Amino acid sequence: MDTSLVLSNVLTPPILFFFLGMLAVFAKSDLEIPQPIPKLFSLYLLFAIGFKGGVELAKSGVSTAVLLTLSAAIFMSIVVPIYTFFILRLKLDPYNSAAIAATYGSISAVTFITASSFLQELGLTYDGYMVAALALMESPAIVIGLILVKTSSAKTSDREFSWPEVIREACLNSSVFLLVGSLVIGMLTGEHGWKFLSPFTQDMFYGVLTLFLLDMGLVAARRIKDLQKAGVFLITFSILVPILNAAIGLAIAKLIGLSEGDALLFCVLCASASYIAVPAAMRLTVPEANPSLYISTALAVTFPFNIIVGIPLYFYVIRLFW
Amino acid sequence: MDTSLVLSNVLTPPILFFFLGMLAVFAKSDLEIPQPIPKLFSLYLLFAIGFKGGVELAKSGVSTAVLLTLSAAIFMSIVVPIYTFFILRLKLDPYNSAAIAATYGSISAVTFITASSFLQELGLTYDGYMVAALALMESPAIVIGLILVKTSSAKTSDREFSWPEVIREACLNSSVFLLVGSLVIGMLTGEHGWKFLSPFTQDMFYGVLTLFLLDMGLVAARRIKDLQKAGVFLITFSILVPILNAAIGLAIAKLIGLSEGDALLFCVLCASASYIAVPAAMRLTVPEANPSLYISTALAVTFPFNIIVGIPLYFYVIRLFW
Amino acid sequence: MDTSLVLSNVLTPPILFFFLGMLAVFAKSDLEIPQPIPKLFSLYLLFAIGFKGGVELAKSGVSTAVLLTLSAAIFMSIVVPIYTFFILRLKLDPYNSAAIAATYGSISAVTFITASSFLQELGLTYDGYMVAALALMESPAIVIGLILVKTSSAKTSDREFSWPEVIREACLNSSVFLLVGSLVIGMLTGEHGWKFLSPFTQDMFYGVLTLFLLDMGLVAARRIKDLQKAGVFLITFSILVPILNAAIGLAIAKLIGLSEGDALLFCVLCASASYIAVPAAMRLTVPEANPSLYISTALAVTFPFNIIVGIPLYFYVIRLFW
């Protein structure tokens, strides 16, 4: 594998600031970015990426390529949690298995955004509808996770989910809502809106991403000691399964003829795990599962793995096959 | 009325994000923008609009046109609460009448800012001294409101206002203070200051306004159920009185020969109602009034009405008569 | 002294907004910038100044001039607290003397940043390694301050510092850590990183500094009544000692042949006093000292003195001798 590719990814401000954040925790610096500053950054990033995607979608229009990609996205977000669940059941109880499966079936918007800025630095483009894929892949895994709990847990009797509540959690959680909303508004306002908003959504994007990854470095490193509870099985899982998901994602991307940029993003979506929307939903719908397991694996292993090694690795493979 | 005008207002990111915020509340999404993020946005907007107004005022200088406009502004902010009070007394006690009258006599800076970005999108300009009018119209209504309470309430004996406190509340509340301060600093530093600050105050303005209106949509929608307490009289009031105030404002604007852009802003100042400075003052000076009445009408009815329907409507009328 | 120089410093948005903040407190306006907004600004400023310094350092490389300057910086941050301590011992107990000495031996990043924007307005440049000097001068004074306490306090027996904790406080406190981290990342990513980050770190810098100084004006003015406790000796101290330190700094700058811009920054570093890193460290390591003394002098006297009078004064002297 081309080491210059890894280096050109690692030696960028966002990734280096991610390391800096981790270093701050390991060195016991008192650096912290208190709430709601990280919340502001993540609202901004979702708003900006959604809006940009919408504007581009308005330009390109909805073709069969779009529909094919979005179908593939939904397909993966349904299939991944199912096979992941059975892998996890080898060692874990149904509750934790379902919660972790849902986590890995869903996606991490920041990983997607980091991959998009990786493309930007290489001078490659991607299609606006990839943002729609991002939005579509966030929710289904939550519902699948619950169905898995329901079907596999013995004491089904005392589990009456409030399905409307579950659907609401899944489809209307703040990140999905803001992303889809910004996408639709981007489509509606098109070039005109872009002209007025881009100094804000475009020019500051890279800087905000950099500061946000500094915070993510802090947050991820703080969870590393939780990994002791997770154990070897789960840690191995949280590196191998993303690679597996990425591989399947790549195969599908090749099959449906995505461009290099789109293929990378699709693959990153498959490989990434949610540490925001899904944990929030699982906290309420599968309270039996231990949050520190599904959060620490997604956040302290899979997330750093993807943004540091995964993105250039998947891209390297794409370069080989495309 | 030209529907393209309404559409060109409605189909802009700020207004669409306002709708998105309202939708989030109605759909029970958990989207929220926690404090002090909205506070940051509003500090920024006041700072940026005040500074820009000051820089332009320094360029244009103080002419009779300026003095005439500012006199008209003060006149309206004194007269509006008085006649509004008597309309409200038809149904409400003196305390609530005075508090609501003060609310409608004062102004909403965000409505003004939204109107200014409406002008910007149409390629029209406005004069810097309109920002001075904005600042001048915020406070008088608070004082008038208190005088109305004092003169109309029976048990005057036990009401000793601390007038210095009232004046301080009225003239030194944070939004007036920051706006006037930024205006004066804009005048003092002129073009030189503008060169250094405009990448911040100008380029990001539209984006921050958009995010702020997303929050305003959330906040306004949360107040809608308070409207039940308000009743039909107050809801009707909070649409018809702004139109009345706008009509009077337009007549005055025509009389003193304002330009199209300035006339729209003046008219919007007359039509808008305060949900920040005045409620803060009323909370302490007229504690007998029910905050949910004066806040919900100003925020959940008049504010959305003005930014969605009012601005294009008033502009349509201006186009007819100018 | 050239009054136009003072005026050209005072009549800039950052300084005027500093005055506006002070005025808000004196006039009892309720203007406030709640946490963590000021924290966001200061993270941003450290990030931006550190990154820029690093990028420039990468361009210029490490020469003997660099090493000379950095040695001078460390020299001053060791010597200043020592002689300052003995001045303070004339009137104060060892604990407060050591804490205040450490405060004045360290630096104020905002004073440095304000001076750099003063240079920018005059069209002068400075070298990237001055940011390294800034970072290097923050910590040593903390360690010196503790050594002074240890050697001068009678009851040495019951004072066992945890030296690792002290070093950690000194070298890994959040501002030093973020500054050094951003500097190193700036060096590593160089021009490439700059291209992507500068719309964020460069274009918004002046605006964020302006808003931050508005907050600093609020914060400084709130401490002014604490000065009563400080008394005439300390207030005189907190104006004369910065001038003394600046004079020594200028002499050294001349000696080692710094450029005009670098000399001003070096001199401002010597003259400024820390109100962030040092107080945080002293709070824990010299709890016997009274925080309101070392904070109020550094924040309510020395900081305003430096940014309003000091910067143009030091620059005037530089113009005379360079």
Add this chain to the structure above:
Amino acid sequence: MHPVTRMEIIASSAELEKIVAGLDQSGVPGYTIIRNVVGKSPHGKVTDDLVMSMLDNVHVIAFFPPELTKTAVEAIRPILNKFGGVCYLSDATEIRSLRCVASL
């Protein structure tokens, strides 16, 4: 000046909506919510660094007449049992006489 029960609930912010609904149902006259609270229990440490995941805690305080205690406890207990959180009671005295301010 009459005795009241002081109920203090600390739980995940994800549960807030349910807790508030429970208190409303049980007829307590009011409550106060402190958000962004963190803590530790035998079940683990709670921080607020991932606020979008609603993983910080809330601290809810309610004062009510002692006769409401049983109802309030019964409204809250199942929620805490299912989703986690703690609840403590203590005694207090209400000192405010009836508020004499007009309100619609």
Add this chain to the structure above:
Amino acid sequence: MHPVTRMEIIASSAELEKIVAGLDQSGVPGYTIIRNVVGKSPHGKVTDDLVMSMLDNVHVIAFFPPELTKTAVEAIRPILNKFGGVCYLSDATEIRSLRCVASL
């Protein structure tokens, strides 16, 4: 280790200045203020989404010797009666022995 009264006031942040002035006057040795608190009472719901309107609540806690109770209550009651808010008392024990740190 001596008994103290714990006073807890929850009121609109708009009243904070007055409440603090009242406590200062009544001679209580200290107090702690938790801001950005929300809540509900028979007078309505309080949120903090319009922070510039000072419509959120504050939670003020003061511990003081029992003999100060009457003065403190009398200082606070008229403020709450006029502008709203609640105040509760309970008993506590102070455990910190005199602080031995030098201070000017």
Add this chain to the structure above:
Amino acid sequence: MHPVTRMEIIASSAELEKIVAGLDQSGVPGYTIIRNVVGKSPHGKVTDDLVMSMLDNVHVIAFFPPELTKTAVEAIRPILNKFGGVCYLSDATEIRSLRCVASL
């Protein structure tokens, strides 16, 4: 439903790490931390406007079985004596029955 001690510590946020370590050592089952709290004491006023200096306060609450009181007090007292801060105890009742949710 068994009696517990309620310990309440208010101190500078700079001390939080030490206080939490003390509580952990003394074996209390849990605690809750409210940050960004301000206040006043005879030693001066505490504000949070310079947050990078860690000059605001924290409010820590811990409930534990009465028999742990002595150990907990002894763990906290030296910290407060050295660095400042206050600590108060009161009585409360724990109402939550054992939580029946599975956890690893």
